[in-house]
Structures are given as structure tokens and as C-alpha cells.
Amino acid sequence: MDLRQLKYFKTIVDEGSITHAANKLHMAQPPLSQQLKRLEVELNTILIKRYRSDWEITETGRMLYEFAKKTLLEMEHISNEILMVEEGVKGTLAIGVSSSCLKLLPKVVKSFRNKYPNVYIKIYEGDSSYLENLLANHKIELALMVLPLNTQRYHVIKLHAESFKVVMPIKWYEDRYLDVMSLENLNDYPILMLGPMDGYFAHETILNYFTSKNLEPNIVLECKDVFTLLNFVAEEVGIAVLPQSEVHTVFENGVKSLSIENVKEEITPCIISINDYPLTTIANKFTDEFQTYIVEQ
Template identity: 40%
Template sequence: MDLRQLRYFKEIVDQGSISKAAEVLHMAQPPLSMLLKQIETHYGTPLIKRYRQKWEITEAGQMLYNHATHMLQQMEMFDVKMDYMMQGEVGQLRLGVSSSCIHLVGDVIRQFSQSYPKVELQIFKGDSEKLEQMLFNNEIDIAVILAPENSEQYEEFPLTPSPFALAVPKNWSNEIDLEVVSIQNLMKFPFISLEAMEGYSMLENIIYYLKEKNISLNIVAKCKDITIAQYLVAKEVGISILPKIQLGYVDGIHFVDLPELEIAIQPKLFYKQEATFSPICRNFIALFKSNT
């Protein structure tokens, strides 16, 4: 039994006669009568009892009718879902966002969810090193992360870079003259250091710069996550040199520009070329680019 046979049988029952069903289906009556006989032969039982002026559906016929109705409804639903999927309106998108880039995606995620409410967004958070590896392993579709040194295997879209600045707890303002600040006179304070990540040279660049200035750090904590580093500064664990970005704990932090420190983070949108085969990914990438 195929869907065509099920559709024809259902139409016969719905119309109450083969002749009326043939009219609706725009076909001759004899082939439709033959089709009904073939189905009855296939199952070895009458599906419709015929009388002189009327006919009635048998128990087996009713079971087949119910099955045909269900299958045709399922096929219609599948066609609708397939159409939605081909338009990128239903499915799943796996998005990786590093903690240092979370402030760049909020508006885009909101607009995407409003435009495509049937697309499930699965969001992964972590440091850029981890998320780049997940993108490489096809565990996520798109990553918004800090640009690694080697990214030739990806398609990319650059976002606004953020310079590094000195992050000082606001309550320490009385101890530090923020108007005449320099790195040299701040190294007596406890320092929170960003930890090195494979494929990223930010920390090495900062350390190299400080070594050139003959500055040794009083490191009290290390972490890869910029959000955690900001939190520790806000809680007065120490000072740090961090990207000047608006994350969750900036209310307790005073950022001091360091013009002599010419280092910045470069966030980018990364995806593999094959991601563009997915309508959902294409829709998200296009929306992201139009908002930047």
C-alpha cells in the first residue's frame, strides 16, 4: 500500500461512492473500481459491502480508513515541517559564545528568536579555546569567540575589537591616583592574571610588554574566563589588565586606559563553510551581519 492508494481509498469512503470519488479525483470510474478490488485482494477481505442502492464500510475497511486518514495527515504535517526546515524556520542551531563576547550576541539572539520561534537555540558558553575546539569537532555550528592565531579553516566575520585596560576596584580609587596612573606604580597591588590559552597570544603579549618595562607581577590568581577575572576585581581581590568590555561586574570596576599597551582582543563570528548549507545557519549569520 502506498500513499496514492490510501488517498484514493479514503476519497471513496468520504464521497460514499466510487463514481463521486472518481469525479473528485479527476479520473475514470473503472480504474478506481479496479484499485479497490486490488486492495481487497491484497488484504483478503472485503472493505466495502455493496448493495443494490447503497454500500457500507466493513470493520476491516474502517480500520484501513482510519490508518489512511492518519498517514495522510502525518504526510501533510511532514510536508509543512519540511517546508519550514528548507526556509530555516524550524530545527536547531548550536551556538557557542565565549564569556568575553556574550555582550555582542544578546540583541541578535532576541531578534532571531522572534523571527524564527520554531528554531531551538542551544547555546554553549566557555572560553574561546574550548569553543573553537568544539567548532572544529562539529559539536557546534557557529562560534562567537576571540580570534585564534590560526583560523584559516573557518569562514569569519570580524566584530569591534576591545582594547585592554587596567581594571581597578572602584573602592580602591582613594589609594590610586587614576589621573596619573602608570603600570609601573600599580604593580605593588595584587594582580589577577588571565591564563594562557592554546592558539592565543594575548597573555604572552601582555607579559612581554611588562618584561620590557622590567615589571614583575604580584599574581594572586589566574583564570581563563574574563567574567571571573572581572568578578574578582570587583570583589577587591586585586587589579588586572582586562579587555574593556561591558560584562556583568563592571559596576564595581574602574577601567583606566593604558595608551602604551597597544593590545586588543578581536572577537569574530566563526563558522565552517558547510554551515552555509543549513538555512538556519544562513539566517542567523545574515541577521548577525546586518546588526553589526
Template identity: 40%
Template sequence: MDVRQLNYFIVLAESNTISEAAKKLKMAQPPLSQMLKNLEIELGATLIKRSKKKHQLTKSGHILYQEALNILKQLEEMKLKIREESNGLSGNLRIGCNHIAILNLETVTSHFLKQFPNVSLIIEQNDSITLQEKLKNRTIDLAFLQGPINQDIFTNHFSKMDEFVFVTSEELKQKSISQHDFFKKPLLLPDFHSLTSQGEQFSEILSGQPEGFTISYCSNYTLIQQLVASGIVNSFVPKSLFNKDNFLELFYYPIRKPFKLTCYHLISLKDNYLDQTSLNFIETLKN
């Protein structure tokens, strides 16, 4: 039994005679009669009670008719899902991001889901080293992360540079600050344990810290800003992640010494097939 036979049987069931069904199918009657006979032999049941005026479906014929309708409907739905998947209109997209590479991620995902509401986003947060391993193992499709990218293993689809600013709860008179201003309160720094290049930059810029000065670390920027707002600590955050709307009591100041970082890259495993859903997300980010 195949799809063609099911289609033919549905037409037979919805016609009064085999002759009428043959006309609808634009075929001769004998092949259609033979197809019906073959179906009955295969199923071991009479499907239609023949009559010159009007044939009737048997109980078995009614069962086959309903099941054939369901099967063909499921086949059409399957085709639609596959077409939508190939066009990036549905399916799953697995994205990883590290603790600092979340610049405007909520804005990008919001725009993406408005355009592609049937796509399910699976977003996980982890350190850069783990995310690169997950890309290699193909357990995620794309990753936002900071740090040097091995171009032999990964393809970089998007990069953005950003500037660290000094964040404090105190309003200062000067427009920019120097190293000497960093040590008025304990510092709570972003956790760069897996990001060697940024750790070196912080070590350089904080080289003049007084003896016994306290530096703590945190991987969550929202928590950092909450603690700075409490007046207990000061910190550095990427300028584009500084949220003045949610923390009106905070102030940020440029650092006189140039202090830049690549805030994030969006990467995938090199030479790995990217489906249309991934490509649509990359295009949304670039726009």
C-alpha cells in the same frame, strides 16, 4: 495506497454518492469507483455501502476516513516545518563560545530569538582549540572565539577589535595609567592558556613586575569583576565587557601602551553548508 487515494477517499466519505464525489473531484465516475474497489481489495474490507441515493461508510470506512484526515494533517504540518526550517524560522542552532569571546552575546541572542522565536539555541562554552575541533566534526554550527583563524579551514563571518582596560576598585586621579600602577595589588588576569598571542601581550606588558608579585588567572569575566570589586585584586578586561551597571564600585582606566586584541571572531567550517538559521544569526550579529 498513496496520498492521492487518501484525498479521494476523504471526498468520497464527505459526499452522498460516488457520482457527487466525482463531480467535486472533477473526474469521471468509473475511475473513482475503480480506485475505491482497489482500496477495498488492498485493505481486505468493505469501506462504503453503495446506494443510489446515499452511500454509507462501514466501520472500516470510518476508521480509514479518520486516519486519512490525521495522516494528511501530519503531512501538511511536516511540509510547514520543512518550509520553516529552510527559511530559518525553526530548528536548532548550535553555537560554541570560548571564555573570552562572549562580547554582547546575550544582546545578539536576545535580538535573534525575538525575530526567530521557534529556533532553539544550543550554546556551549569551551576553549578555542576544542571549539575548532567541534566545528571540524560538525557537532556545532558556529563558534565565537579569539585568536588567529586558519583561513584554509574556517570561514570568518565577523570580527571585532576591542581594547583592554585596567580595572580596579580604587578611583585614581590620572585618566590613564602606566606599567608602574599595575603592581599595587595582586593581579587576576583572564585565562589565556589557549590563546598564545594574548598571553605574549600580557607577558610583555607585565615584564616589570616586582619579585614575588602574585598573578592569578580566571576564565570568567563576571567573577573577575566581582573579585576586583571586593578590593582584593586588580585586573584587565576588554573595555566592551566592562560592566559598570552591575559593578558601580569599579573603575577602568586606559593603558598608555597600546594593547588591543581581536575580542572575537564568528567562524564556521569552510565549505560547510550553512542553513538559513545560521545565516539569519550571522545577519543579526552584523546588524
């Protein structure tokens, strides 16, 4: 069994048929069918059960498929590593960032680019569940996001924890000039909520603030995108409760962030990657750069 056979088998499973796989591999169907049969003979097992108009992968086929995915990915990694050794640090770094952590990224990217100008960076922005899906499908190597509840499958580098802040329209602040607000004060305003996301507790934490004081928050709008939410705040639709890093400087003339009295809960931004797959040299250098930046702040 060699890497070519593993690639053929993985492509057959990925494409759902030998015909589609042959087209993908730019080869004729009969030789590909022969390669599958040869692999089954070599391993003394049926990998795919073929029917007249359908097929299904067997248990041993699924085992080989997982092995093929990991082996081919590791070979791709080592090939990239060798290429970077030959040509210097060069390649593509794909990272994801949630809107709640976006503010942390630009200065680190600038510093990293100054050191590694030949690295091409692809950034995917979305909510945490979207980024976890990209990680699971190896579309990105790293995700900068709020710490998920379930971290078992991830390697996690925690950054500085952040407290929650009240964000209100600047005109409303100028009417009262408060630097700290109580939960009772918050309840006097229409509240705009950052929507819930699977596996994350920020939404529930905010609601629990009010429950702990037997208060019913006056929620008038819910949105999963921080920038959209801040636009609504700046337009005086209501106030929001967000981590400090989510109050982006682009809105500094339209909103004001205030501390919340007697609220100690925090959220933890982090850099996460998949446990089972080794990071490339570029990704490791980027995480080092990020940690250095955080320490210096």
C-alpha cells in the same frame, strides 16, 4: 552504494564493532555483517581487517569513512533545509560563545528571536579551545570568540577590535580617581591574570606589555573564567587587564575599567565556522543579524 550503506559503515566505525553498531542501529548482527561484505565487494577493497578478537580500518576504509561523514551531514543539512522551506524558518541553532565575548550576544539573540520566533537556540559557553572542539565535532555551527592564531580551517567574520583595559575594585579607584594608568602604575598592585589558552595570544600580549618596559608583573592569581576573575577584582583581591567587552555590567557597581597609557594592542572578537561544511539557513541568518547589529553600534 547508497546512503543506507554509508550510514551502516559509519556506525560500525563510530561504535568500534559490528555488535555495538547493530545495537545502535536496532538490527541483528548477521545482516549488518552482510552489508559490510557487500560494500567491500562492490568497491573491490577491504574496508575493515577482521581478526579473531579485534579489527582495524584500512586506508580505503578511512577514505570511505570521511566521505560517509561528509555526505551524511550534507544530507542532514538538505533535509533540514527542505523541512524549513515547507514549514517556514524553523529548527535548532547551536552556537558557542567564550566568556570574553558573552557581552556581545544577548541583544543580538533578542533581535534574532523577534524575527524568527520558531528557532530554538542552544548556547554552549566555554573557553576557546572547548569551542573549537565543538566546532570540529559539529556540535555547534558557529562560535563567537576571540580570533585564533591559526584560522586556516575556519571561515572568519571579524567584529570590532577592542583595546585592553585595567579593571580595578571601585574602592581602589575612588582612592585615586585615575582615568588612565601606566604600566608602572599597574605594577603597584597585585595582578589577576586571565589564564593562557592554546592558540590565543591575549595572555602573552599582557605579559609582553610588562616585558617591553622591563617590569616584572606581581601576578598573584590566574583563572580562565572571566566572571570568576571579575568576582575576585570586585572583592579587592587585585586588578586585571581585560578586553573592554569582558567587563560585564553585572559588575559595574563593584569594578571600574581604565585605559592603559601607550598600549595600542587590541583583540578581535569574531564569528567562526568550519570551512568545509555549509552553514544552515538559520546559521546564515544569525550571522547576518549579528553583522547588522555590529554595524549599527
